[in-house]
Amino acid sequence: MSASAKSPPFDPADPLGLDDLLEPEDLAVRDTVRAWAGDRVLPYVADWYEKGELPGIRELARELGGIGVLGMPLSGYGCAGASAVQYGLACLELEAADSGIRSLVSVQGSLAMYAIHRFGGEEQKQRWLPGMAAGEIIGCFGLTEPDHGSDPAAMRTHAKRDGGDWVLNGRKMWITNGSVADVAVVWAQTDDGIRGFVVPTGDAGFSAPEIKHKWSLRASVTSELVLDDVRLPADAV
Known part of the structure; x- marks a missing residue:
């Protein structure tokens, strides 16, 4: 130098x-x-x-x-x-x-x-x-579950074919944005393996109660996703 x-x-x-x-x-x-x-x-x-x-x-x-x-x-x-x-x-x-x-x-x-x-x-x-x-549409990502965390191999949420539709059932936990989301990307077991589904949160059978009394990420919306016979068209997968 x-x-x-x-x-x-x-x-x-x-x-x-x-x-x-x-x-x-x-x-x-x-x-x-x-x-x-x-x-x-x-x-x-x-x-x-x-x-x-x-x-x-x-x-x-x-x-x-x-x-x-x-x-x-x-x-x-x-x-x-x-x-x-x-x-x-x-x-x-x-x-x-x-x-x-x-x-x-x-x-x-x-x-x-x-x-x-x-x-x-x-x-x-x-x-x-x-x-x-x-930012006009808020999304969330439904992978983690109450009993198995983020382990897809142990996932219990499942999607079954019913004619040309899919019917989803299951629970997701610790989902950021869940209670305010307009759309959820939900992962589920199917007869053909794990698949992702685009789920409008206004569909019948979908709910997302917010999780309260957290000790961390407190300035964040965190929710459970509940899917009870949520019916989706074939092109949702």
């Missing part, structure tokens, strides 16, 4: 100099999410925690859709098509504010939206993804 070369000044907020590894677009994404969380989460989250609730979740979801973090790494259908680094930075900032807010975003995008984007038919994608990306 030249004797005249100077080391960059030490930044106590970034002691390892990681910001130097990021592109300007990455830093812009991070700063946008940090500013949003500072304005819309940090002033209120202590009260949300004490009450064990997340009021105004639909308004928050629309705002998160407005800054492009719902389904952020997905392409098309109103999604941002961002890089994995940018999505990671966004989640880091949300997590720094409150894990419940990060859970709202990651369950919406990385679980419910990703499953539809990756495995759904074009009609399902067109029906659900643009609204989910905008």
Whole structure:
């Protein structure tokens, strides 16, 4: 190193100099999410925690859709098509504010939206993804069960064919966004193995009682999903 070369000044907020590894677009994404969380989460989250609730979740979801973090790494259908680094930075900032807010975003995008984007038919994608990306539609992801956790091999929720329809029965537990969701991606045992189903939450036989008195993720909607003879068309799979 030249004797005249100077080391960059030490930044106590970034002691390892990681910001130097990021592109300007990455830093812009991070700063946008940090500013949003500072304005819309940090002033209120202590009260949300004490009450064990997340009021105004639909308004928050629309705002998160407005800054492009719902389904952020997905392409098309109103999604941002961002890089994995940018999505990671966004989640880091949300997590720094409150894990419940990060859970709202990651369950919406990385679980419910990703499953539809990756495995759904074009009609399902067109029906659900643009609204989910905008925060106008909230989704949840029904995998975990009361007796077996997130072990698909032990899953008890099942779907049986009835003519051209499917009929779902079972229970899911600890489901983020469940009580406010408009659509649920539900995993079930079938005669052909485990399959995913896109379930509009207004369908008969579907209910999602909220779980209260949690000790963690208190500023988050967490629910049980109850499926009692929920009838779905063939194209829901």
